[in-house]
Amino acid sequence: MRQAARIGQDMEAMKPLTCEQAANQFFAYLDRALSGEPLQALEAHLETCLNCCDKLRFQRQLDDFIKARLPEARLPADLDAKIRRVLRG
């Protein structure tokens, strides 16, 4: 009985994702925060859904686009010395 319930739960967990459910996982997927069954379920969906593949590709492009436009941050040569000075009061 318990085993049957567990199999039922497993089947429920592996139920194919809808496009909406898949899209809700895209950001976690891009941030490499998905693993185990949620990852398998998303990859299974992507194998059969060209629309979601296309949408995911755009989300990745958009992430890369924004990352490439983050302000440049070149460490000022004297900042280390300034901080040490301030820390010494």
Place this chain on the structure above:
Amino acid sequence: MGKGSGHTAPPIEPEALSRFEELTLPHLKSLYGLAVRLTGDGAAAEDLVQETYLKALQAFPTLRNPERSRSWLFQILSRLVADKQRTGNREILTGDLTELDRFSLYHAIADEDPFPYSDHLHEDFLAHFQDEEVRRALLALPEEYRVPLVLVYAEGLSYRELATTLGCPMGTVMSRLHRGRKILERELWECAKRRGLVRTWKP
């Protein structure tokens, strides 16, 4: 330096100060990078970093795990940004969150089809933005969304590291990253409307 120099360092034994510098100064570059990306301004970033180091020195006796010094410094800097933002008013409004969660730049571009002869519609849409417009949209994000997004984009922090740094559960981290990205998508769309790239009316 500017207003940050108004703060003074707390009294500390020379050995403890050396230990503090040894643990924290190797992260100066990361910390300055984060500060620039959060403020968009080199001078403000220097002040923020200086203030972060002074706060960190005060709190140094409470640092239990030296391995965590980088995320501890990120945490202090993030809180300072949050405190400053509470007094500012430059942020964009998040508006109706349900509507925001439903917004998809991908679908908006596909539905509007601003470049009917393009074979790469979405790429061509992005190519029309100037770097400064994207930076402005990122800087105008409310701090609660901007900090985790910048930490992911610039520092590649995992969700677990983000949860520790921001002092919130993983679920909150995920929802902030989701909303932050959605707000950015909507801002780019609004910017495209203002620039006349897409129509501002619906049939």
